[in-house]
Amino acid sequence: MEKIFTAQSTVGEIVTLFPKASDLFKTYKIDFCCGGNRPLCDVLTEKQLEVDVILQQLQSMYEKSLEKVEKNWLDVPHTELIEHIIQTHHQFLLEELPKLTPYVTKVARVHGPTQTHLIQVHQLFHELKIELEQHLMKEEKDVFPLIIQFEKHPTEENRQMMIRAIEELIAEHEHAGDIIKNIREITNDFTPPVDACGTYRLVYNRLEALEDDLFTHIHLENNILFPRILTE
Secondary structure, eight states: OOOOOOTTSBHHHHHHHOTTHHHHHHHTTOOOSTTTTSBHHHHHHHTTOOHHHHHHHHHHHHHHHTOOOOOOGGGSOHHHHHHHIIIIIIHHHHHHHHHHHHHHHHHHHHHTTTOTHHHHHHHHHHHHHHHHHHHHHHIIIIIHHHHHHHHHSOOHHHHHHHHHHHHHHHHHHHHHHHHHHHHHHHTTTTOOOTTOOHHHHHHHHHHHHHHHHHHHHHHIIIIIIHHHHHTO
């Protein structure tokens, strides 16, 4: 694959193209906000870090983010689809939600007094975070085991328990979807102001990535997994 980042790429350019790079920069205490206009090589040299090593880490992270699973999920057993949902989408949320939280809070604290919509974004994001964390636990500990149990033992009792659990999940999906849609509307389709700082842009980029993954996650459950089960 073509190298996306070079030693001359500025820190800000890298995070704009690949928002998840901010996690790596945070690890090495690299300022991608106020110092975002500096070339990566200058920053790394100043910190006595190996340029080639950091570039390789960035490239690997970027390539991994582009990996797509090409599979017809209609043709796999329930257990395989559930495992994919947990390993891909649940894992993404469990990693991304706590990492994004301090950035959302920082932007609301710094810019919220003059841009009050950011206070709303902060409130909605934290509402979404709490709901999703509880939702993931319910899926993994309660509902998915019910589905697997029904697949192995399709009794009427198991079916009724599973249907009630699925109906709850669908309602929760709708509410989570409404929250992220509200965030999109408030942020003007995740479009930051022209003079927005790096952290401000980072938050909008990662909120949009969160929305994308969440909608794929909900699609796999609402449109593939649950209908297959309920029509059996």
